[in-house]
Amino acid sequence: MRAAIITAPQQVDIVDVQATSVGPADILVKIRACGICGSDTLYISIGGLPPRQGCMPIGHEPAGEVVEVGAEVRDIAVGDRVVVNPMAVADDIIGNGGSTGALAEYLLITNAVRGRSVEVIPDHVPYQVAALNEPMAVALHAVNQVAPRHGDQVLVFGAGPIGLGITIALKSRGVQHVVVADILPDRLEKALKVGADAVINSAEEDLAARLIDLHGEGDSMWPNRAGTDVFLDAAGVPAVLDTALGVAKRGAKLGIVAVHKEPISLDLMNVMSNELTIVGSMGYPNEIFEVTKDIVDNWEKYRVIISHTFDFDDLDEALRCVSTPGAADKVVITFD
Incomplete structure (x- = not known):
């Protein structure tokens, strides 16, 4: 699969990486949209966080579709649309120095539990809006x-x-x-x-x-x-x-x-x-899925926050947009 990796200070490359197999307690999510955060631009400027400097996956604002479910997983099914808690595994935070990032075609969620690591959203909420779940x-x-x-x-x-x-x-x-x-x-x-x-x-x-x-x-x-x-x-x-x-x-x-x-x-x-x-105030100790219901109920209001969407292949252009003062509000990357 292809994933965005910080390879050096001020350098992000879309590279082919080995997809991890899905274990009995895991799910695989096909990423449909992922927001770019100000912290992403900080990580890029310094070449990534230790110990992954020079090889750090990024992206922590994803929404996507479940495409594979381990045999032990309950209450999550193939085809479900989900938002993700990137901090569900405290020592392997998605896109924040962990082993995986959500600016990628697929994201493995280990030990997946609905309401802790992912939450299911209804079909009427666009993926771009669902990707606001983490910053909201x-x-x-x-x-x-x-x-x-x-x-x-x-x-x-x-x-x-x-x-x-x-x-x-x-x-x-x-x-x-x-x-x-x-x-x-x-x-x-x-x-x-x-x-x-x-x-x-x-x-x-x-x-x-x-x-x-x-x-x-x-x-x-x-x-x-x-x-x-x-x-x-x-x-x-x-x-x-x-x-x-x-x-x-x-x-x-x-x-x-x-x-x-x-x-x-x-x-x-x-x-x-x-x-x-x-x-x-820092992060979201309890709010990651508390906010989801309001996004579902008022998704058209939340959509106003998005100023730009870019295809994954145009990631460089998207990052330039984000780093230009006053040029953008929320930028979201979309995937085919």
């Missing part, structure tokens, strides 16, 4: 971490795939008012399409003033604080944290799901005096 689980975990209430007012920084997924998750659980901030008009239009109640172009508007206009004034010992209850950082730039903490009222929460590559200083007097809560 990341978004859902970020929402679960801040535990918003129905009456809360929320600001999401960043209208990329994770920010849009957060917006959908917030509205799916009935959060009263969700504002999304970004600097790209096209992304803000998508935020409105997936359910945001309002958007702020922070390159053109005074974000603090606009947020106070939308959410009212919040209680604080400092002036000019907004009535926003929860802030979520899906942008990953230092200015976001400065802005959020500068406008946060007493008792507000700030959730961090975006990757910050450099240390950031915080005004701890502000954190203390306003009793702010800062919560980190």
Whole structure:
């Protein structure tokens, strides 16, 4: 079979690899679609993760069709359409330094258990949309971490795939008012399409003033604080944290799901005096298939997140698109 392998820094090749035989507890999935993640571009830039530098399979956002099932596997059948938990085997994470990647024609799922390693999806959900399952689980975990209430007012920084997924998750659980901030008009239009109640172009508007206009004034010992209850950082730039903490009222929460590559200083007097809560979010300890039902029920809304699809043979072009700032939102690779 053919698979995408990182062979050197800044180099990915589609190569022929030996397909692994299916054991009695395993299933074989023909990949139909696989998203490209920002972490994929990081792995490519450094030539892969140890100990697989120079020979690392990539891809961890797959959806596909079951084509072979081991004799001991239950509740999974040939022909089932499935999404995959790439972290089901903790010491062999798919596409993240493990022995296999999902940017390949086939993916072997060892010790396959429905609800743990894969979940079956209905036929009406396009494979490209189903491939959003993994990143949308990341978004859902970020929402679960801040535990918003129905009456809360929320600001999401960043209208990329994770920010849009957060917006959908917030509205799916009935959060009263969700504002999304970004600097790209096209992304803000998508935020409105997936359910945001309002958007702020922070390159053109005074974000603090606009947020106070939308959410009212919040209680604080400092002036000019907004009535926003929860802030979520899906942008990953230092200015976001400065802005959020500068406008946060007493008792507000700030959730961090975006990757910050450099240390950031915080005004701890502000954190203390306003009793702010800062919560980190990483991965999806329990959400990988919790999000699947919402994708099934609202797949047309999730489809808005996809900006580009490329055939597997055009992987180089797809990776160039992903690595060009502002050129793409979610890029998905499709397979014949």
